[in-house]
Amino acid sequence: MRERIGSPRPPPSAAQLGLGDELAVLGSFIAGPSALAAFAGDAPLNTDDLPVVAYLAPRITYAAESAPRDRLLALLHAVHVQPAEILAPGDDGARLAAYWAARDQFIEAGYAVHATNDVVAMLEQVREPLLAVLRVSPDFGPAYDPLLRMANELARSNAAAARELLGDLATIQPDRPEALEALRRINAP
Numbered sequence: 128m129r130e131r132i133g134s135p136r137p138p139p140s141a142a143q144l145g146l147g148d149e150l151a152v153l154g155s156f157i158a159g160p161s162a163l164a165a166f167a168g169d170a171p172l173n174t175d176d177l178p179v180v181a182y183l184a185p186r187i188t189y190a191a192e193s194a195p196r197d198r199l200l201a202l203l204h205a206v207h208v209q210p211a212e213i214l215a216p217g218d219d220g221a222r223l224a225a226y227w228a229a230r231d232q233f234i235e236a237g238y239a240v241h242a243t244n245d246v247v248a249m250l251e252q253v254r255e256p257l258l259a260v261l262r263v264s265p266d267f268g269p270a271y272d273p274l275l276r277m278a279n280e281l282a283r284s285n286a287a288a289a290r291e292l293l294g295d296l297a298t299i300q301p302d303r304p305e306a307l308e309a310l311r312r313i314n315a316p
Contacts, residue, residue: 150266154226157203159212166206196238203231222266229264236260246280250292253277258295265300275305282313289313 146152158166173179193201208227210220236256243249253273260270274296282289290313296306 147268148266150223150226151268153213153223154230154267156208156213156227158206159208161212162206162208199234200238203234222264225264226266229260229267229270232263233257233260233267233270246277247285250277250281250288254292258299261296261299265302271296271300271303275309278306279309282309286313 171177171179173181210218210223214220214223236253236259240249240252257270257274260267261274265271274292278289278292278296281292290310293306293310293313296303297310300306
């Protein structure tokens with residue numbers, strides 16, 4: 128343990144953390160300065176000598192009156208951010224705004240999903256909601272990636288259904304090569 132702590136290691140790359148591009152980084156913003164100020168209101172500051180968050184975290188986490196997903200959705204509905212609040216003047220914020228809309232739609236869609244290892248049952252739940260998210264923002268990888276994995280798994284038992292899903296992914300996100308590569312593998316003799 129001492130040796131690992133003492134040895135210098137390069138920090139992980141942004142891609143290793145799931146932040147492959149600027150949209151993934153900026154897409155995690157949920158509130159701008161004015162929304163944060165309004166949200167915080169007159170709440171006490173969290174400081175070293177008054178660590179409000181540290182003292183309240185166990186109660187909020189373990190004796191909460193609502194589920195974490197309910198709190199996340201409530202927070203997303205309570206705060207907002209505009210691209211101009213975080214982008215440089217003159218930068219087009221349309222892609223970022225679409226990414227945020229897709230992120231929120233993705234989280235809302237996930238609210239009703241029941242986890243299962245059955246790829247067909249999972250696809251019945253998520254296929255259309257995730258494709259709808261990608262239609263809002265083709266850049267939103269968290270909707271593309273699980274559909275791609277499920278299509279690859281589905282190819283083992285139902286190649287026609289996998290081809291259809293991969294075709295949808297390739298149409299919605301033509302800049303990503305993975306769906307077309309998977310289609311070529313399925314169609315290979």
